[in-house]
Amino acid sequence: MYVAVKGGERAIDNAHAWLAEERRGDKKVPELSVDQIREQLSLAINRVMAEGSLYDPDLAALAIKQSRGDLIEAIFLIRAYRTTLPRFGYSEPIETSKMACDRRISATFKDLPGGQVLGPTFDYTHRLLDFKLAADGEIPDAPNKQANQENVPHVAEFLNNEGLIQQETRSDATPPDLTREPLELPADRALRLQALTRADEGFTLGMAYSSQRGYARNHAFVGELRIGAVAVEIDVPELGFAIEIGEITVTECETVNQFQGSKTEPAQFTRGYGLVFGQTERKAISMALVDRALRWEELGEDDLGAPVQDAEFVLYHSDNIQATGFLEHIKLPHYVDFQAELELVRNLRKTAFESQKMEAAE
Amino acid sequence: MGLFARAPQGKVAALLANANLASEFEWLRKPEIGSVMLRGRAGAVGAPFNLGEMTVTRCSLRLPNGEVGHGYVQGRDKDAAQSAALADALLQTDAASDISQQILLPLRTAEFEKKKNRAEKAASTKVEFFTMARGED
Known part of the structure; x- marks a missing residue:
């Protein structure tokens, strides 16, 4: 039963007014512009775009500003x-083989066509706080070196040529879309990949880490990690052909996993795949590990009962907007529900006391 | 059209204005903001999957002599879509060579420079392994 309750309106308005003031912070400190957020907090932008599932850096910057830097709140705004x-x-x-790579590394082959390109990475930094940044110092231009801008081949292709890695079957099947149809199980790989690419980074990382620690371990190597810009093409009905409508930056990770063979598959390397909007390599590597773990059935592996092998567990708990919606709703008024619970507990206690009294009397 | 779609904000409009190429037109479809669902392939080469959406603005217009132009640009910028559609329509008129010279060429050059600069920065971070002498002789 619901009972209409009024009286909170003024409190809510005032709470929102105070929220706006707290968002702004001390007015003696200059206000952050959306452009500053977009340019200088670009990895936060990338996370909001990836998990918000909408590629638009300006909107992501606005969402981060509005949410006071609470990225899940920002993702919520983008999803809405x-x-x-x-x-x-x-x-x-998108054709990631035609990516203009900012970064491209392989942990499996040292010398490979296209080379190991580190790009703008935190790797090999000492993780010491840089107090120069607090004193807004000028930064020198990064060095340039002559480049040939040829396409960089995928590492998996080399193993493919030897027949040592499981082949991906090319198809042009229309993939299912969880933004149009609710996610239902069993989920095919296309649906799992869509859910994983927008999944919460922390959850995906935790799941991937659990597989590394031994819960359905799958011996992953990063065959290749690449970050860079790719063209986006769509078929425009009024033109009758495909045109480029933009360019996005993505992170792609392909893992190469040791595989002893199973009842149905010969010994070979298998693959896990991660593809995520923006420069988001922790997420892309995690996605590849989780993708590989979820493929146990199609590869004829045993179900070891590990959480990361359980598609229902992973896919139904990986969306941070669904999770936060359900989790946070319990803080909203449940006065009537709780009154009912209160009555129930009182009655139970009363019945129990009375029966104790009866027993004592007997 | 890819060049128009990727051009920095206000660039195509500025080039059109500079080249004095603005023209009258009527709308076939006024600029509207929407999204396109982007796709990737499993393992880069396998079956397609839905990766997430991207904002896009599109419009269509017609010049007085009947040439139709379409604009599809990344992001939420109605003016950019209009400029792109206008330039697209003008490419089908006598002004085509002017558009090529004064719009497409500068866009292509700017984009080439930007990509080249990025590729060069990446190239400077390429690892050059060398083998230490093992001193076994």
Whole structure:
């Protein structure tokens, strides 16, 4: 039973006014612009775009500003905005083999065509706080070196040539879309990949880490990690052909996993795949490990009962907006529900006391 | 059209204005903001999956002589979509060579420079392994 309760309106308005003031902080400190957030907190932007599942750096910057830096709140704002947009169509699958790579590394081959390109990475930094940044110092230009801008081949192709790695079957099947149909099980790989690419980074990392620590271990090597810009093409009905409508930065991780063979598959390397908006390599590597773990069934592996092998567990708990919505709703008024619970507990206690009294009397 | 789609904010409009190429037109479809669902392939080469959406602005217009232009640009910028559609329509008129010279060429050059600069920065972070002498002789 619901009972209408009024009286909170003024309190809510005033709470929101105070929220706006707290968001702004001390007015003696200059206000952050959306451009500053977009340019200088770019990895936060990337996370909001990836998990908000909408590539638009300006909107992500605005969301981060509005949410006071609470990234899940920012992702929530982006998801809400996304639902207001009419969908013009679907792109051609992006060609990551034509990526203009900012970064491209392989942990499996030292010398490989295209080389090991470190890019703007935190790796090999000493993780010591840099107090120069607090004193807003000028930064020198990063060095340039002559480059040939040829396409960089994927590492998996080399292993493919030897027949040592499981082949991906190319298809042009229309993939399921969890923004149109609710995610139902069993979920095929395309649906799992869609859920994983927008999944919470922390959850995905935790799941991937659990597989590394031994819960359905799958011996992953980073065959290749690449970050860079790829063109987006869509088929425009009024033109009758595909045109480029933009360019996005993505992170792609392909793992190469040791595989002893199973009842159905010969010994070979298997693959896990991660592809995420923006420069988001922790997430992309995690996604690849989780993708590989979830493939146990199609590869004829044993179900070891590990959480990371359980598609229902992983896919139904990986979305931080669903999770936060359900989790945080319990702080909203449940006065009537709770009154009912209170009555129930009082009655139970009363019954128990009375029966004790009866027993004592007997 | 890719060049128009990727051009920095206000760039195509500025080039059109500079080249004095602005023209009258009527709307076939006024600029509207929407999204496109982007796709990737499992393992880069396998079956497609939905990766997430991207904001896109599109419009269509017609010049007085009947040439139709379409604009599709990344992001939420109605003016950019309009400029792109206008330039697209003008490419089908006598002004085509002017558009090529004064719009497409500068866009292509700017984009080339930007990409080249990024590629060069990446190239400077390429690891050059060398083998230490093992002193076994």
